[in-house]
Amino acid sequence: MKYHAHPRTRVKICGLTRPDDIDAAVQAGADAIGLVFHSTSPRAVTIEQAAALCWSLPPFVTAVGLFVDASAATINATLAQVPLDVLQFHGDEAPAFCASFGRRWIKALRMRPGIDLAAERERFSGADGLLLDAYDPGRAGGTGQCFDWARIPPNLAPTIVLAGGLTPLNVAAAIAQVQPYGVDVSGGVEATRGCKDSQLIFAFMQGVRDGDQRRNAPS
Numbered sequence: 001m002k003y004h005a006h007p008r009t010r011v012k013i014c015g016l017t018r019p020d021d022i023d024a025a026v027q028a029g030a031d032a033i034g035l036v037f038h039s040t041s042p043r044a045v046t047i048e049q050a051a052a053l054c055w056s057l058p059p060f061v062t063a064v065g066l067f068v069d070a071s072a073a074t075i076n077a078t079l080a081q082v083p084l085d086v087l088q089f090h091g092d093e094a095p096a097f098c099a100s101f102g103r104r105w106i107k108a109l110r111m112r113p114g115i116d117l118a119a120e121r122e123r124f125s126g127a128d129g130l131l132l133d134a135y136d137p138g139r140a141g142g143t144g145q146c147f148d149w150a151r152i153p154p155n156l157a158p159t160i161v162l163a164g165g166l167t168p169l170n171v172a173a174a175i176a177q178v179q180p181y182g183v184d185v186s187g188g189v190e191a192t193r194g195c196k197d198s199q200l201i202f203a204f205m206q207g208v209r210d211g212d213q214r215r216n217a218p219s
């Protein structure tokens with residue numbers, strides 16, 4: 001990983017599907033937005049939708065494309081039309097596959113019982129970031145579930161994006177405890193499954209600022 005602890009936690013709001021979602025995320029101050037290219041997700045977007053959403057972004061907001069065991073042909077066809085800055089791999093993709101698209105990429109690791117994070121970090125040492133998500137054997141992600149944050153080794157925390165069940169109510173505590181590079185939220189800012197809510201997006205960003213205050217408070 002090429003980055004280190006920073007006093008401001010970076011934020012990605014994932015699973016946006018409508019122009020109003022983009023407006024809310026940008027206005028609220030998100031650093032990145034996520035577009036889900038996984039057909040069974042309630043947040044899935046078509047290439048055409050994604051292209052329109054991406055082109056409406058201001059220049060300093062990062063567009064992340066989320067894939068789950070997609071083929072190289074699918075990813076390349078998406079990249080041909082959608083100006084994605086970063087690829088997020090949320091399945092069982094191998095490091096060489098993730099690195100083969102000429103884009104920055106992050107690897108999602110689902111916190112299954114017994115996962116060896118040190119070994120995974122070594123295996124994915126070419127990644128631009130690691131994202132830690134809850135493990136649910138029946139679903140690839142976007143579960144709305146938390147995992148036990150105490151399982152994250154402190155030396156790894158400054159380089160990871162924390163995900164899984166974050167909400168406006170728990171994100172400050174998560175940041176204060178884990179002190180991650182960034183946080184990623186999807187279900188926690190939805191009014192109904194798959195449908196983002198601008199008030200919850202603003203509330204989440206306030207939670208992040210509260211967490212950063214706690215994180216940076218002198219001890």
Ligand SMILES: O=C(O)c1ccccc1N[C@@H]1O[C@H](COP(=O)(O)O)[C@@H](O)[C@H]1O
Nearest residue numbers: 014041140141142144163164165186187
């Ligand atoms: O959002 C989805 O539907 C999704 C589908 C398949 C893989 C990952 C998905 N989302 C990612 O899951 C985590 C946690 O989401 P949540 O906040 O618990 O709902 C996050 O990285 C999403 O980007």
